[in-house]
Every structure is written in C-alpha cells, then in structure tokens.
Amino acid sequence: MTNQNAFNSTSSSHTSVVAFRVAALSVLVLVLSLAANAAGKTKAAKPCEFSDASFDVATNAHALEDYQNAIAELLKEKKFKDLDCLANEARAGKTRFSGGAWKLRQLYIGLDSPRPGHPTEVEWKAHMKLIENWKDSYPKSVTAPIALAESYVSYGWAARGTGYSDDVSQSGWKLFGQRAAKAKQILNDAAVGGVKCPDWYIAMQLVSRAEGWPLEQARDLFLKAAKFEPGYQYYYRVFAGYLQPKWSGKEGDAARFAEEWADRIGGEAGDLLYYQIAEVIVCACADPEFGHFSWARAQKGFAALEKTYGPSLVSVNAFALMATKNTEWVLADTEFKRIGDQWVKDTWTSEQWFNQMRGLSAQLAPQKSALLGNRREAGDNQRTKEGQEYQKEAEHKLLAYEQKCLKEAGVGEPKFDVLLLVAKDGDIQDMKSDQTPGQFSTCVSRALYVAHANKETPLPAPPRDGYWVMITLDPSVVSASVK
Numbered sequence: 001m002t003n004q005n006a007f008n009s010t011s012s013s014h015t016s017v018v019a020f021r022v023a024a025l026s027v028l029v030l031v032l033s034l035a036a037n038a039a040g041k042t043k044a045a046k047p048c049e050f051s052d053a054s055f056d057v058a059t060n061a062h063a064l065e066d067y068q069n070a071i072a073e074l075l076k077e078k079k080f081k082d083l084d085c086l087a088n089e090a091r092a093g094k095t096r097f098s099g100g101a102w103k104l105r106q107l108y109i110g111l112d113s114p115r116p117g118h119p120t121e122v123e124w125k126a127h128m129k130l131i132e133n134w135k136d137s138y139p140k141s142v143t144a145p146i147a148l149a150e151s152y153v154s155y156g157w158a159a160r161g162t163g164y165s166d167d168v169s170q171s172g173w174k175l176f177g178q179r180a181a182k183a184k185q186i187l188n189d190a191a192v193g194g195v196k197c198p199d200w201y202i203a204m205q206l207v208s209r210a211e212g213w214p215l216e217q218a219r220d221l222f223l224k225a226a227k228f229e230p231g232y233q234y235y236y237r238v239f240a241g242y243l244q245p246k247w248s249g250k251e252g253d254a255a256r257f258a259e260e261w262a263d264r265i266g267g268e269a270g271d272l273l274y275y276q277i278a279e280v281i282v283c284a285c286a287d288p289e290f291g292h293f294s295w296a297r298a299q300k301g302f303a304a305l306e307k308t309y310g311p312s313l314v315s316v317n318a319f320a321l322m323a324t325k326n327t328e329w330v331l332a333d334t335e336f337k338r339i340g341d342q343w344v345k346d347t348w349t350s351e352q353w354f355n356q357m358r359g360l361s362a363q364l365a366p367q368k369s370a371l372l373g374n375r376r377e378a379g380d381n382q383r384t385k386e387g388q389e390y391q392k393e394a395e396h397k398l399l400a401y402e403q404k405c406l407k408e409a410g411v412g413e414p415k416f417d418v419l420l421l422v423a424k425d426g427d428i429q430d431m432k433s434d435q436t437p438g439q440f441s442t443c444v445s446r447a448l449y450v451a452h453a454n455k456e457t458p459l460p461a462p463p464r465d466g467y468w469v470m471i472t473l474d475p476s477v478v479s480a481s482v483k
Contacts, residue, residue, distance in 0.1 A: 048085040050074065058098040061313035061342035064106055067097075071110030075127075080134040080144070083111075087143035091197060094231070099312020100276070100305055105234055108199050111147040113154040124155055142197050145190040150199075152183035153206045180210035198232045201225035205238045215248045236261060236273060237280045244281070244289055254281050255292035262297070268304040275301025279318045282325060284349045295326045317344040324357045327434070330372070332357070333365035371432050374419050378468040386463050393460045394422075394469055398444075401451075401458065402478045405443035415474035416441035420448075424465035426457035440475045 055067040074083055089095070090104040097103060111131070114123040131151055135144040156179030160172045168176075184207045187200060201224065208218045218239065225235040240257050243249030254277070262274035278298045282290040302319050305312075316338050323332035336358045348354040381387040416437060421430035428448050437445065451458040462469070 048082060048089055050079075050082050050086055052086075052097075052103065056098065057101065057312040057314060058310055059313070061317060061339070061344050064097065064101060064314060065116075067103075067106050068110035069115050071107050072115040075111055075130055075134070078130065078133070080138055080141070083107075083134070084138060084141050084143055087197075091142070096309060097312070098310040099315050100233070100272075100309035101312065101314075102198075102232065102234070104197075104199060105202070105232075107143075108147060108150055108202070112150040113158075119158070124158060127151065128155065142195050145186050145195060146197055146199050146203050149183040149186040149190075149203045150206060152179045152186065153203070153210055156180050156183070156210055176210065180207055183207050184211070198225075198229040201228060202232075202234050202238060205235065205242075209238070209242055209247065212248070215242075218242055218248065233273060233276045236277055240277045241280060251288070252292040254289055255294075258293065259297075262301075268300075268308070271297055271301040272304040272308060273301070274298065275305055278322065279315065282318060282322050284321060284347065284353050290322070290325060295322070295328075298322060313339065313342050314344055314347075317342075317347040320361075321347055321357070324361065329361050329364035329368045332361040336361050368434065371419070371434055374421070374432060374468050375470065378419055378470040381463075381468060382470065390460070390462055390467075391469060394420075395471065397459055398471060399478065399481060401444055401447045402440075402473060402475075403481075405440055405447065406475055406478050408443050409438070409440035409475065413438040413440045413475050415472050415476075417470060417472050418445070420459070420469050420471055422459050422462045422467045422469060424461060426459045426461050427455070428452050428458060429466075441473050444473050 050070075052067060055063040055070075057063040060066070071083070071086075074086075087104060087107055090102070090107060095103045097106070113119060114127040119127070128148075128151060131144060131148045135141065135148055138144060156176040159175035159179065160168050183203065187204050187207065190200065201221065204221060205218070205225065208221055213221075222235055222239040225232070229235075236258075240254040241247065243253040243257055245251050245253075258274050258277040261277075262270035264270070265273055274294075275298050278290065278293045278301070281293065302315065305315060316335055320332055320335035320339060323329075323335060339358075343351060343354040345351075348357075382391055416435055417433060418441065419430075419432040420428050421432075423429050428451070431445060431448065433441075435441075448458055459469075
C-alpha cells in the first residue's frame with residue numbers, strides 16, 4: 001500500500017511536472033511568437049527620407065552626376081544619418097540604376113571630394129572636416145571611414161596634380177604620399193573593426209594605385225575583392241586601368257584581362273563584364289589600348305547590358321565612341337540619334353569633338369549603309385552557279401591589269417576588297433571599298449577608271465545589267481601567277 005501510494009504520488013508528481021513543462025513551453029512559444037512579431041515590425045524600417053527616383057539614367061545622361069552632387073549636398077548639410085541610411089539600403093539591396101551602375105558606388109563618388117567643379121584648399125579642408133565629424137559622431141557607421149579614405153586619396157591627387165610626374169613639386173609628392181598613407185591606415189583600422197562593404201576594396205585599390213604597389217600585390221587585392229563581391233564591376237575596371245602601360249602593365253594587358261575574366265564568367269554575363277571593362281579603357285584620344293579589345297564581343301556585351309539592366313545614356317555615349325573608333329558609322333549614327341544633345345564630357349572630352357564625330361557619322365552612315373547593301377547583293381550573286389562562273393571569268397580578265405600594277409607597287413601590301421558595279425557590256429560603272437587603299441590597289445583602280453573613260457570593257461558581260469561583284473586584289477596571289 002505504501003509502495004502503491006508512493007507510486008501514485010510519484011506518478012501524480014510526474015504528471016504535474018509534465019503539465020508544468022507543457023504549460024511553460026506554451027508560454028515560451030507564445031512569448032517567442034510575440035517577440036517575432038515585434039521583431040518583424042522593427043525590421044520593417046522606414047525608407048530613407050532621400051529619394052533617388054528622379055535620377056533616371058535612361059533619359060538623362062547627367063543623372064548619375066546629379067545624384068552624386070545631391071549626395072554631396074547631404075554631406076554639406078550634415079545629414080549623416082540620411083547618408084548612412086542610403087548607403088546601408090544600397091549595400092543590403094545591391095541596388096542599381098538603369099544601365100547597371102551600383103547606387104552604392106555612386107554614393108561614394110559623391111562623397112570623395114567637394115563637388116562640383118575644381119575645389120579650393122579651403123573647400124577641401126571643410127570637406128575633410130565634415131567627414132571626420134561624421135565618422136566621430138557615428139562610430140558604428142560602415143560608410144563614413146570608407147568615404148574618408150577615398151577622400152584622402154582624392155585630396156592626395158589634388159596636391160599632386162594629374163600631369164606628368166616630372167611636373168610634380170616636391171611638396172606635392174610629399175602630400176600625395178602622406179594622404180595615401182592616411183587613407184590606407186583608415187581602411188586597415190576599419191577592417192580590424194569589422195567594417196564590411198564592397199567599396200572598402202575599391203578604396204584600397206585606389207590606394208594601391210596612388211602608392212604604386214607591385215603588380216602582383218595589386219592583383220592579390222583584386223582577387224580578394226572579386227571573391228568578396230563578384231558582381232561589383234568596379235573592381236575589374238579599376239584593376240584593368242592599373243594594367244595599362246601608363247601605370248603598371250604592358251600594351252594589351254587590359255584587353256587580355258577583360259577576356260580572361262569574361263571567359264571565366266561565361267555567357268551573356270561574361271560579355272557584359274567585357275563591355276563594362278572596355279567602357280573605361282576607350283577614350284576620345286590617341287591611346288591605342290582600346291584597339292586591343294574585340295569589337296564583336298564589346299557589341300555583344302553592350303546588348304547584354306541593356307537587356308539585363310536597361311538603357312543608360314552614359315553607356316550609349318561610350319558605345320557611340322567605340323563605334324567611331326571602329327569606323328562603324330551606321331551603328332554610330334544610330335547611337336548618336338539616341339543621344340541627341342545629351343553628350344557626356346567624361347566620354348568625349350569636348351563638345352566640339354562630340355559634334356564632329358556626330359556630324360561625320362551622319363555623313364558617312366548612308367554611304368556605309370549603301371555599301372553594306374551592295375556587298376550583300378554581291379554575296380548573293382556569288383552564291384549562284386552562274387555567279388561563281390562569272391567570278392572566275394572576271395578575276396581572270398582583271399589579272400592583266402593587276403600584273404602591270406605589280407611591277408609598279410610590289411607585293412608587300414595586304415589584300416584589298418573592292419566592289420564593282422558591272423554594266424551589261426562589261427563596263428565598270430562604280431567602284432566601292434571601305435578599306436584604305438595601298439599603292440597596288442590604287443594602281444588597279446586607276447587602270448580600271450582609265451578603261452572606263454576610254455569606253456573599254458575590262459570585264460566580261462555579267463549575267464545581267466547592274467551586276468555587283470566583289471573582287472579581292474591580292475599582290476601575293478598575282479605574284480604567284482606570274483611565276
């Protein structure tokens with residue numbers, strides 16, 4: 001009986017304990033549920049007071065610059081909390097403007113110097129004091145130390161100047177070095193403090209360029225950056241710039257780097273990155289570096305950019321410049337029409353050059369368009385059986401003219417493609433080419449013009465009147481035929 005009572009007592013006690021635990025668990029679940037709801041309400045933070053909705057890069061070529069200037073104004077007004085809010089929002093959401101520009105990067109550009117124009121020393125000191133104040137007032141800010149470091153790099157360049165190194169004064173070099181070192185110290189301190197932001201690496205890349213780091217050290221920094229945030233295109237663009245001969249690379253290194261990383265990424269995303277790198281290498285100048293980039297791949301990359309992120313008149317300006325560099329006048333004219341009068345100074349350097357290239361494109365585009373049409377017609381002709389037979393007859397008859405010109409010009413010239421419009425009797429009515437003629441091709445063209453003037457028929461009668469045929473003038477082939 002005692003044992004039974006003991007058992008009952010124990011059982012009753014156990015039941016009470018279980019009931020208590022269940023009740024306690026229920027209370028805990030309720031508490032956690034309420035806490036979760038409260039946390040959910042807390043996480044739904046209010047959007048930042050500043051709105052970037054009015055900065056539309058798709059319709060305004062100066063929208064990014066306007067945004068950067070607006071950010072600079074927030075700094076001048078000491079709206080540090082707003083700046084942190086904007087940066088945190090852009091960082092967390094990885095948000096971009098139309099055309100793919102990260103809002104975070106544009107914000108930092110707006111903070112890296114007194115804007116706009118060419119700041120005086122007084123303006124620089126006021127700017128640096130503002131960011132120092134921000135950093136001190138908000139010690140947990142992720143953005144302030146990076147903005148301060150980038151400002152020190154820019155402040156250093158202001159002391160050095162952007163001219164040739166031989167033109168820099170000793171005091172300029174000293175300030176340049178001191179300010180770059182200060183920027184590096186700020187960044188290293190921020191890293192120790194746990195600051196994590198994609199632009200930290202950009203700031204350090206800017207330091208590496210200012211301090212002239214060895215290429216391998218700069219490459220190691222780039223690889224760490226690309227691993228941290230692979231989609232931050234600015235890492236690739238800054239390092240590609242560092243690979244130019246005027247910095248630490250050799251001719252063509254930037255293009256080879258772009259190809260390497262575009263291939264690694266692959267597909268449209270790889271082509272897109274290739275274009276984004278090419279965009280910072282091309283310039284309205286005589287620098288040959290852009291000439292090492294694949295024009296075909298840059299075109300694919302531009303198409304991928306607009307497909308993925310939408311249009312940006314900043315990129316349309318750059319693409320138009322690329323087209324003029326490749327004498328693609330029809331394409332250039334199309335892009336100039338999209339641009340209208342919204343030219344970008346960083347791309348074209350001067351309005352005069354922009355207008356000159358726009359006018360040249362408008363003038364040459366119809367000619368090039370007609371040439372492309374004639375070339376397509378010649379290709380269609382050559383694909384027929386009678387066209388192939390006529391091609392052989394025409395090339396055989398032209399050989400006599402070419403052999404005469406070979407004696408005058410020699411064989412050391414590249415081949416030259418020329419389109420000929422042939423009348424029904426074999427007379428040549430028109431000659432076209434988009435290549436630069438050499439001595440040999442000029443000689444042949446002149447001989448054919450003389451034949452036309454003398455009412456001779458240098459070619460056999462074609463399958464029909466007004467027949468386009470493509471002839472390749474190749475001195476090496478003519479030389480072999482003579483032997």
